[in-house]
């Protein structure tokens with residue numbers, strides 16, 4: 001019989017993840033920042049992000065490991081290559097080896113607490129409105145937020161206050177240097193090996209750094225290597241909208257001097273390199289183009305019978321149950337999409353059991369089927385939510401010149417695509433779901 005994926009670890013992990021040592025030497029938070037901290041706690045940002053306050057105790061402690069998407073995954077993956085540790089865990093968790101096989105997502109994320117040491121608060125504010133893939137090698141995305149504009153303002157006031165940044169000040173710009181200077185900066189950027197981790201929008205940085213190079217690089221990172229810095233390297237195309245010049249130069253010279261939590265290793269540079277690279281990053285002409293079309297793929301119907309067990313093993317049990325659990329098997333917590341969490345109230349949608357799937361979700365106080373269309377002419381809601389994630393993913397390849405909320409590429413928090421924060425499903429998986437529903441959504445062969 002299939003073993004529901006999350007049952008064991010959730011019940012058996014009462015471990016608390018302690019907050020780091022703190023020195024309370026910073027000024028008290030103002031009222032807006034205090035409200036912002038409360039919003040962060042309520043929306044559970046600390047289940048994914050660290051929120052460290054350097055030299056102070058006003059950060060938000062990490063969520064309990066039994067709740068923490070990143071800490072729990074890292075804890076499990078951290079036993080990779082350690083046969084003794086694996087043997088110990090197998091005694092409590094018979095499926096430990098499968099966990100090691102299966103977990104790939106939510107393993108590394110930026111620290112929000114130190115972010116405004118480098119990144120301008122105005123950018124953070126715009127990002128909260130329309131999050132997009134800043135980190136092109138990272139498969140997980142920032143989730144859309146169900147927060148009001150005032151709540152987002154408060155969150156940014158808090159993140160700025162942790163580092164004494166001014167949330168209201170505009171980002172200072174610098175006059176463009178001569179084109180030859182920008183080109184020289186680009187040559188140094190390439191010569192120092194920066195493109196091994198970073199892309200700069202659609203700029204060609206030499207024949208060596210093509211799509212195949214980055215694909216091979218991602219493959220070369222062992223799945224259990226949760227510390228590999230390459231995967232969280234941002235696209236530096238956004239630097240000009242994120243980082244003031246003086247901070248940028250200091251960061252390039254010594255990342256940890258700006259942000260002690262930074263995941264970027266210090267690079268070997270020569271005097272003057274950082275200045276030249278900053279000129280390149282701030283002023284290189286960007287390759288602009290239209291936003292990529294927001295398209296969902298064609299999903300063919302399969303010419304064979306598809307069972308519930310297949311759909312469960314390939315889709316529901318593999319990906320969806322982690323946020324749509326059966327509450328009774330998880331101490332009452334059904335996950336963000338069921339009993340609520342991550343700032344969502346939850347829609348009472350249980351995808352861990354066939355009965356739950358058939359019951360559907362609760363919206364506006366009424367039960368609705370997810371196996372039927374939400375509106376006439378649309379695909380069944382379950383499939384439609386999966387196709388919506390494909391349409392959202394257009395934002396991931398943005399090479400357009402301005403980060404402009406009006407582009408509309410950020411996911412719509414009122415109707416987020418599924419799976420939330422994860423890459424869209426492949427056509428093979430979508431075909432299974434579509435065909436199974438078209439065949440009348442038959443139940444499991446053996447009752448579960």
Ligand code: HEC
Pocket residue numbers: 039040043044045046047048049069109110112115119124127128132133134135136138140141142143145155342343421
């Ligand atoms: C389910 C996990 C998850 C939760 C919960 C979450 N985030 Fe994120 N967040 C991400 C991921 C993944 C990224 C990285 C996206 C990228 O850079 O491509 C990210 C990135 C960000 C960034 C951009 C960082 C940068 O470098 O500029 C900000 C700001 C942010 N999150 C704020 C928040 C806030 C505020 C909350 C709570 C209201 C929150 N996040 C909750 C997953 C999460």
Ligand code: HEC
Pocket residue numbers: 004005006009010013047065066067068069070072073076098099102103104105106318319322323422
């Ligand atoms: C108590 C530990 C624990 C916590 C907390 C946890 N997970 Fe997991 N997660 C696991 C285990 C174990 C697996 C592998 C399950 C399996 O093999 O059946 C997994 C697998 C996954 C998968 C499928 C594999 C992958 O990497 O894509 C997703 C998606 C996922 N978790 C999302 C989340 C999200 C989102 C959160 C936070 C809301 C979370 N998890 C919190 C233990 C945890």
Ligand code: HEC
Pocket residue numbers: 110111118119189192193194195196197198229230231232233234235236238239242248251252259261262263264265267277
């Ligand atoms: C081994 C991979 C790696 C290499 C090589 C590397 N970086 Fe980074 N870089 C990172 C990571 C990871 C981050 C994100 C740090 C964080 O979130 O704290 C980063 C962040 C940055 C940022 C901040 C970007 C932003 O939008 O927040 C700049 C600027 C930067 N790197 C410049 C450079 C330059 C210039 C070089 C070459 C001298 C370089 N990097 C080489 C991994 C790398």
Ligand code: HEC
Pocket residue numbers: 315316319320321322323324336337338344345346347349361370381382385386414415416418419420421422
């Ligand atoms: C990281 C957590 C997470 C994962 C993983 C996830 N969901 Fe959801 N899901 C949610 C949340 C939160 C909501 C509620 C959104 C809302 O309140 O409108 C939701 C809502 C839904 C809805 C209702 C959508 C609508 O438009 O009414 C469907 C259907 C759904 N999820 C299906 C899935 C399927 C299928 C998967 C797996 C492929 C999946 N979800 C994976 C968190 C998640």
